[in-house]
Amino acid sequence: MGDAVLASWRPGATRDAVLAFLEVAESLPLEQRVACFDNDGTLWCERPTYVQYDFFVDALKTAVLSDPGLAAVPEFAALLAGDRAAIGEMGLERIAHELTRLFEGRSPEEFTARVRDFLGRATHPTLGRPLRSNTYLPMRELIAELRARDFTVCIVTGGGTEFLRAVSQDLYGVPPENVVGSLIAYDFVPTPADGAGPALTRTARLVAGANEGPNKVTNIQTQLGRRPIFAAGNSGGDREMLEWAAAGDGPTLALVINHDDADREFDYLGTAETVPDHEAITDVAARRGWSVVSMAHDWDQVFDSSP
């Protein structure tokens, strides 16, 4: 029966550390039981491209059908041609801003519907599975164990808040209000003369910058109001969140996912993905004594067998 707990995790130091934390957390006050997970590369596959990026490129292709002029926008031309050199030169931030404009003036409900439509049909280019099925089974098991111990489980993503909110309940059982990400600002449209109610429309502005690095910490505080005692991440953008969670009073756990599994997923952490001049997140983890998940060794299974 005990085998049912973290069933996809292989025995070893990492699983032991997680189980020890789960046990000790049961005696903590409820308000302290907050767990924050990064999403891309921590809860689901982020290679070869972010799912959100795939979504926006798909939306671009749809938009071009009704407005061919969009194909002449330099950022869009590079994306549609798959011109990696041009994309690299422009930078992801500039491209992301331009893509965000595709939904400027749209309602939150329309954006949510578009995200759900995309994730209902898109497949991964090399794994051949539906994109929505590329969540890590062992991490979903961990979320279930935390929740069974009355943790409030939150997702703290560098991606768009509303993008993830559209699917967070379905994928992870996490309601929209527990998703902290890069927030798009809204314009308020007052009640019109005909008496219908007011409305909100998306802008292309970010409320508080990209949700990476130190912003993950300040945004957790402003949006959730509680300091997590558990955090999981896989990149330099998660470092401050992990440090903040790990340095709290009482029992804490900082967990780093190491993508070292070329056979079942991808092998990339700590090399090209490392931010220049920053320490690789696995090196930070080693220095601080955080727990590191080797996908190749610690996980018996990465994805659901039947997607």
Place this chain on the structure above:
Amino acid sequence: MGDAVLASWRPGATRDAVLAFLEVAESLPLEQRVACFDNDGTLWCERPTYVQYDFFVDALKTAVLSDPGLAAVPEFAALLAGDRAAIGEMGLERIAHELTRLFEGRSPEEFTARVRDFLGRATHPTLGRPLRSNTYLPMRELIAELRARDFTVCIVTGGGTEFLRAVSQDLYGVPPENVVGSLIAYDFVPTPADGAGPALTRTARLVAGANEGPNKVTNIQTQLGRRPIFAAGNSGGDREMLEWAAAGDGPTLALVINHDDADREFDYLGTAETVPDHEAITDVAARRGWSVVSMAHDWDQVFDSSP
């Protein structure tokens, strides 16, 4: 047995409307079951002064003991002298900003502890009850009924987010992440050389302005990510939130609290509190057919009998 539902509400059209909404809401998808309550004057007493205002004045008196120079700051001098004319001339916004500076540089944990300490000991000047006991019993009953129907219950306050978060779980069973208010920005203090973790300190800046009027709508969307189908308020600052909730698809309920009970609480709505050039919220309610709670007639009991 049925009497146990909304036991402090007297039979009548308002209670009937609430019960009808509760019944129809049971068949809605879970993600639509979101309820947003204003706090001051909707869930607890806001007269003669806001509880948050009482807290800050109390904190000012404590601060002056160790730093007497603070008493010379014009805003503080007016507050300490109870100089209503000077306070009125300066305006609440300017006073509030100066009071916020009392906690500049402090940690979120310290601020939370101070709020809890204050509400553990402060009493109402005329009702003679502990301030923390001045929540409206019928509204807590309504929250319980919504929660029993799997609503996500949120508080959307014009006051400080962190002020209310410190006590929202205790007072209403609402966790910090479901409180939307006027958000103070934080400064991020990186991990120091000695290896301890990073920290957050309070600033005196607001992240997205005061949480009133249209800002209540945009902030609900950015912080909760869901449009409420139920909203309750009592002032012009709640109007847009009420309109937004009421105009949604499917069954909705907009509830306005009318303070017409000078004997048991206060009598003030629709007169001096109305924002200049704006329609009184009770008039908006009448025009739109929203439900209005007459505290004097619809509530059998206002507060707990034994605080």
